[in-house]
Amino acid sequence: MSTRRALGYRKGRAANGEDPRKRYPIYPIKGGAPTLIEQRDAIVAQLQDPNFDGDMDDLLRRADEIAAQIEQANQRDARLRALQAAIPPGDPQPTPGQRQQPGMQPDDQGNPHPVTAAEAFIRSQALEMFRANGKRGQFSIEHRAAPAGTVTTGTQPQQNTRVPGIIPQNPDLPLLVANLLDRQTSDGTTLEYMRDTSGPQSSWNNAAVVAEGADKPKSGPFTFDLITTTLKTVAHWVPITRQAADDNAQLMGYINGRLTYGLEYKLDREILTGNGTTQMQGILTTPGIGTYQPGSGNTDPKLITVRKAKTQGELALYPPTAVVMNPMDWQDIELDEDANGQFRVIANVTDPGAPLRLWGLVVVTTVAMTAGTALLGGFRTGATLWERQGVTILMTDSHADYFTANTLVILAERRANVAVHTPAAFVKITFAALP
Known part of the structure; x- marks a missing residue:
């Protein structure tokens, strides 16, 4: 036919x-x-x-x-x-598509993929070869989570479209300050950017309605500083026995629970208080950020102080999106009571994992922020975290006398720096002393 x-x-x-x-x-x-x-x-x-x-x-x-x-x-x-990926109870011989070990879970479509640096490390062919070679020598694995981008020298980095919201973060860790920022990837080691020192937008915006044929107003003056800096390396390492190096669960525990978390915590502290020379550029140490402190004799509770600082940020025409504070200050706000003994802030005590919010702002609590102070601002508008690479994990047996002690070294590092290009988008809060 x-x-x-x-x-x-x-x-x-x-x-x-x-x-x-x-x-x-x-x-x-x-x-x-x-x-x-x-x-x-x-x-x-x-x-x-x-x-x-x-x-x-x-x-x-x-x-x-x-x-x-x-x-x-x-x-x-x-x-x-x-x-195929499901493992029924008591199945002695899972099929090839099933999860065999930690770090091998499938994604939403059923395809295995690394979610964290630890999982990328566990799945790497380099680790398999390292073990097959008797765990001798060294190797490294990089897990890049930052979006692609390029830093060009001599000009201001091109600003990509900013997507509102908070970048998703490893669920094992709390919300970090780094997740509040715009995050981009640098292809070099030197970072140059223009910092807007014009001040609040209300000071230079002279836009007005004009009659037909009349002169149009000129906005300004605008002032910019060319900032040249370098990406900084944050790193640390831990020892691990050769026997533990054969256990994927222990390796993931070391990498996620100690190494990666340590890098994230240090990155948060650098974003807030880095000196900008030997360290990263901290927002709190950047000239030109706003400040708010209750006047002399003013004993506003911390809850009210944050609300007034938010108004200051809005008057500068940079709407705040989040506030970062020490856990002790957040405790004072959550436990603040009125004259009738009622809590002023309704906290979700039954769900500790619920997002923290205050006056419409995302709240990030961290011991990297000094007690008695807080940082409020439009974080994605005011600063960009430039990252040279993701978290890089390196394992080696070549360290001092560890070779004879059957001990290996796992090292984690990342390179990054912060470009605070719009200081007026931030307000440093100093709380009044409690009576």
């Missing part, structure tokens, strides 16, 4: 004179019925054909049928991968 007859075509033209080839696509026969891909491509070609004059309703119906069949096939494939 011919290809045309196999697909239901008749010879010649239809009774109404219509060419049947304009109604249904002709599929190539490759040893059987046309595949879903072939059917989809043929219908797509006809939908894209501006000269198609066949039965459009029938063509749209067939397009819907093929789309439904493809969706059903995708769902079946996803369910199959999920079923």
Whole structure:
């Protein structure tokens, strides 16, 4: 039987004179019925054909049928991968698609992927070769979580579109100050950027309604400082026995629980208080940020102080999005009571993992912030965290006398710096002493 007859075509033209080839696509026969891909491509070609004059309703119906069949096939494939990855209780021999060890869980589509630096390290071929070689020598694995970007020298870095919201973070760690910032990737070691020292927008924005033919007002003056700095390296290491290096669960515990968390904590402290020379540029040490402190004799509670500082940020025309404070100060705010003994802040005590918010601001608590002070601001508007690389994990047996003690070293490091390009977007708060 011919290809045309196999697909239901008749010879010649239809009774109404219509060419049947304009109604249904002709599929190539490759040893059987046309595949879903072939059917989809043929219908797509006809939908894209501006000269198609066949039965459009029938063509749209067939397009819907093929789309439904493809969706059903995708769902079946996803369910199959999920079923293969499931380990029933007492299964002594899991199938190859199942999770064999820590760091091998599938993603939402059933495909295995590294989520953290520890999982990327555990899955690496370099670790497998290191173990096969008797755990001798050294190797490193980099896990990059920052978006791609480029730093150019001599000019201000190009500003990418900023997406509102907080960048998702490892669920094992609390919300970090670094997650409040715009995060970009640097391709070099030197960072140059323009810092806007013009002050609050209200001081230079002279836009006004003018009569027809009248002179238009000029805004300004604008002042900028060219800031040149370098990316800084944050690193530390821990010892681990050769026996522990064979245990994936222990390795992930070391990398996530000690090394990665230590880097994140130090990064937060640098973002807040780095001196900008031998350390990263801290927001609190950047000239030009706003300040708010209750006046002499003013004993406003910390809850009220944060609200007034928010107003100061709004008057500068840089709407605040978050506030960072010491856990002790946040405790005072949550436990603040009115004259009737009622808490002024309604805390969700039944769900400690719920996001913290105050006056519409995201609250980040960290011991990296000195008690009695807080930092409020539009973090994504005011600063960018430039990262040269993600977290890099290195393992070696070449360290002092550790070789004879059957001890290895795991080292974690990252390179980054902060560009505080709009200091006026931040307000440093100094709380009044409690009575």
